[in-house]
Amino acid sequence: MSNFILIAVCFLAGLVLRKFGVLPKGSHHGINGWIIYVALPAATLKYLPTIVWSTDLIIPLITPLICWIGAWLLAELVSKRFHFDRKTKAAFWIVTGLGNTSFIGFPLISAYYGEKYLSIAAVTDQMSFFTLAVFASIVL
Incomplete structure (x- = not known):
C-alpha cells in the first residue's frame, strides 16, 4: 500500500510544482x-x-510480440480506412503496439506484486525493446 501512496505523492508533487x-x-x-x-x-x-x-517465461517473452502483431492488424485496418501513406502507417505500427512500459510498469509491478516480480517485468521490457528494434528497423 505504501508504494501506491508514494506513486500518488510523486504525481501530486509534480502537478503542484508545475x-x-x-x-x-x-x-x-x-x-x-x-x-x-x-x-x-x-x-x-x-x-x-x-x-x-523456464517455460514459465514464455508468456512474458511473447507478450510484446503479440501486442505488436495486434497493433499491426489495427494499423492495417485504420490505414486503409483513413488512407495513410507508408510512413504514417509505419509510425502507427510502432507507437500503438510498443512502449517503454518500465517507467510506470516497474513501480506498479512493485506495488501490486512486490519486488520479486520485477525480474519478469524486466524480461518483458527487454523483449519489447528487442521487438521495437527489429521491427522498427524493418518497417522504417
Whole structure:
C-alpha cells in the first residue's frame, strides 16, 4: 500500500510544482536522463541475473510480440480506412503496439506484486525493446 501512496505523492508533487512554476522550464530533462541512462539499466542489471529461466517465461517473452502483431492488424485496418501513406502507417505500427512500459510498469509491478516480480517485468521490457528494434528497423 505504501508504494501506491508514494506513486500518488510523486504525481501530486509534480502537478503542484508545475502549476506554481517552482522549477525552471525544462527541469524534467535531468530526471528523465537519469531514469533512462542510470535507473532503468541498473534495475534491469539487478533483476535479470536472478531469473530462473523456464517455460514459465514464455508468456512474458511473447507478450510484446503479440501486442505488436495486434497493433499491426489495427494499423492495417485504420490505414486503409483513413488512407495513410507508408510512413504514417509505419509510425502507427510502432507507437500503438510498443512502449517503454518500465517507467510506470516497474513501480506498479512493485506495488501490486512486490519486488520479486520485477525480474519478469524486466524480461518483458527487454523483449519489447528487442521487438521495437527489429521491427522498427524493418518497417522504417
